[in-house]
Every structure is written in structure tokens, then in C-alpha cells.
Amino acid sequence: MRWLCDYSCRDDYTLLAKDTSAWAGLFYFASRRGIGASYQSVVTWPDGNGTLVRHFAKGAKIETGVVVTKVDPDGTLVAIGKDGPFGVKAQHVVLAVPGFVADRLVPDRPRTALDYGAWAVANLHLHARPSERMGAPTAWDSVIRNSPSLGYVSATHQRGRDHGPTVWTWFYPFTGPGDVARKQVIGASYEDWAEVVLRDLEVAHPNLRSLVDRIEVAFWGHGMIRPKPGALFDPNRIARLQPRGKIHFAHTDLSGVALFEEAFDHGLRAAREITVT
Numbered sequence: 001m002r003w004l005c006d007y008s009c010r011d012d013y014t015l016l017a018k019d020t021s022a023w024a025g026l027f028y029f030a031s032r033r034g035i036g037a038s039y040q041s042v043v044t045w046p047d048g049n050g051t052l053v054r055h056f057a058k059g060a061k062i063e064t065g066v067v068v069t070k071v072d073p074d075g076t077l078v079a080i081g082k083d084g085p086f087g088v089k090a091q092h093v094v095l096a097v098p099g100f101v102a103d104r105l106v107p108d109r110p111r112t113a114l115d116y117g118a119w120a121v122a123n124l125h126l127h128a129r130p131s132e133r134m135g136a137p138t139a140w141d142s143v144i145r146n147s148p149s150l151g152y153v154s155a156t157h158q159r160g161r162d163h164g165p166t167v168w169t170w171f172y173p174f175t176g177p178g179d180v181a182r183k184q185v186i187g188a189s190y191e192d193w194a195e196v197v198l199r200d201l202e203v204a205h206p207n208l209r210s211l212v213d214r215i216e217v218a219f220w221g222h223g224m225i226r227p228k229p230g231a232l233f234d235p236n237r238i239a240r241l242q243p244r245g246k247i248h249f250a251h252t253d254l255s256g257v258a259l260f261e262e263a264f265d266h267g268l269r270a271a272r273e274i275t276v277t
């Protein structure tokens with residue numbers, strides 16, 4: 001039971017159970033199957049969120065490669081793009097950036113203690129799949145019991161093919177202090193981490209190395225906001241939802257947990273705020 005609680009908190013919160021808000025810990029188990037909710041247990045693609053981004057971007061005018069450096073409540077934005085800095089005067093702004101970025105762009109907001117967990121994520125491109133012991137069918141999510149990683153998911157699982165080339169995505173949450181983890185990943189070499197990934201997975205798949213064509217490793221220094229005890233009940237967390245002039249705030253960080261459904265919810269709320277003004 002303790003192992004499952006720790007695994008779940010590492011998976012969703014980048015924390016061990018002992019460091020997690022009790023409310024968030026219960027939410028993990030209580031929120032998964034709502035009465036009457038349609039339940040989809042597997043949503044995965046080889047290029048991760050890229051599939052979702054392309055879907056939402058269809059027909060929209062989007063400018064990429066732009067960093068916003070300042071947002072004023074009167075709708076004035078300063079940004080830096082490929083051709084240098086420029087300004088925009090907007091009718092409405094939905095600021096859907098992580099909390100620690102929003103605090104820099106709009107300095108005088110109510111503050112909360114924001115704690116972020118770092119992640120290492122690797123994609124392994126395999127030209128063939130390892131043979132499963134006892135002929136078990138390939139799972140979409142595989143966990144190595146005593147590993148600090150979360151194991152891996154088969155990103156091609158929903159294609160329904162259980163043989164041939166595949167992509168595995170391996171996840172490693174840094175459950176300790178965020179600043180220590182960020183220093184660790186800044187100094188990390190690609191080769192070292194590729195080796196960490198292979199050694200971790202070789203426990204379950206001894207012949208894996210010969211099947212891997214390529215490994216990509218990405219580090220997320222501020223990957224997930226972490227719901228430590230008390231964080232979700234800070235009154236300033238709610239105060240931070242309030243619009244400031246023409247600025248409306250979205251982003252999953254406003255919920256104090258890193259989940260897509262929270263991100264969608266805040267995006268919809270911000271859009272509704274605009275349509276009623």
C-alpha cells in the first residue's frame with residue numbers, strides 16, 4: 001500500500017507520499033472514475049503533446065518563437081521575437097504561463113509559495129521489441145518495482161500493433177528539493193542520462209541495448225507544481241485567479257496540481273470571463 005501511494009504521488013505530483021498534501025493524495029484516487037463520467041484510461045502518442053497541439057492549432061493564427069517579457073493590466077504587452085522586441089496593444093490577454101513566470105510578468109499579484117519538481121523524460125526508438133517473458137502481451141505502461149524511475153509507456157500502444165518498431169517514453173521524477181534537482185540536471189550530460197535510462201530498463205529487458213536505435217533525453221527543471229501540505233488551502237491561491245484589468249489568468253498551476261483537466265478548466269474560465277465583460 002505504501003509503495004502504491006508513493007508511486008502515485010511520484011507519478012502525479014513529483015513527491016513522495018509523506019511530502020504530499022493529504023487532500024491531493026486522496027484526490028488522486030478519488031477523482032479517477034466519476035459517476036457517469038466516460039472513462040478513457042489510455043491517451044498516448046509517439047510525439048506526446050505534439051498531437052494535441054496540432055489539433056488545437058488547426059485554423060488558428062499562432063505566432064511561435066516569441067517570449068513575452070511584460071504585461072500591463074491595460075493590455076500592453078512587450079515581447080521578443082525572431083526580429084527583436086515589439087509591443088502589442090491587446091483588447092484582452094489570457095496569460096496561461098506557469099505561476100513563476102506570471103509573477104515576473106505581472107509583479108504585484110498576490111503571492112503563494114510555488115514549489116516545482118524537476119523531471120527527466122527519455123524517448124527510446126526501438127527497431128524491434130524485446131521478447132516478453134512467459135509470452136505476456138506488451139503492456140502500455142510498465143513499472144519496475146524498486147526503481148526510482150516510473151518505468152515507461154509504449155507510445156505506440158494505441159496503434160494496436162504488438163510487434164515491429166516502437167517508441168518507449170521513460171519518466172524520472174526528482175522527488176527531492178527542486179533547486180538541488182535543477183542543479184543536477186543543468187550539469188547532466190546526454191551520454192550519462194542515456195546510460196541511466198538503459199541500465200534502469202535492462203533490469204526488466206536484458207537485451208534492450210541491442211534494440212535501441214536512438215535515445216532522446218529532455219529535462220524539465222520546473223516540470224510540475226507540487227501540492228505540498230497546506231499549499232492548496234492558501235487563500236492567495238484563489239486570489240490569484242482574479243483578473244487584473246485586461247489580464248485573465250489561466251494555467252494548471254492555479255490549481256496547485258499539474259493536470260491537463262485543470263489547465264483546460266482554467267482556460268475555459270478565462271474565456272468565459274472575457275465573454276461576459
Ligand SMILES: Cc1cc2nc3c(=O)[nH]c(=O)nc-3n(C[C@H](O)[C@H](O)[C@H](O)COP(=O)(O)OP(=O)(O)OC[C@H]3O[C@@H](n4cnc5c(N)ncnc54)[C@H](O)[C@@H]3O)c2cc1C
Pocket residue numbers: 066067068069096097098101119121171220223224250251252253257258259260261263
Ligand atoms: C513529465 C511530465 C508528465 C506529465 N504527465 C501528465 C499526464 O500524464 N497527465 C496530465 O494530465 N498531466 C501531465 N503532466 C502535466 C501537464 O503537462 C500540465 O498540466 C499541462 O501541460 C499544463 O498545461 P498548461 O497549458 O496549463 O501549461 P503549459 O503546458 O506549462 O504551457 C505554458 C506555455 O507557456 C509558454 N510560456 C512560458 N513562458 C512564456 C513567456 N514568457 N512568453 C511566451 N510563452 C511562454 C510555454 O512555452 C508553454 O508553451 C505532465 C507534466 C510533466 C512535466
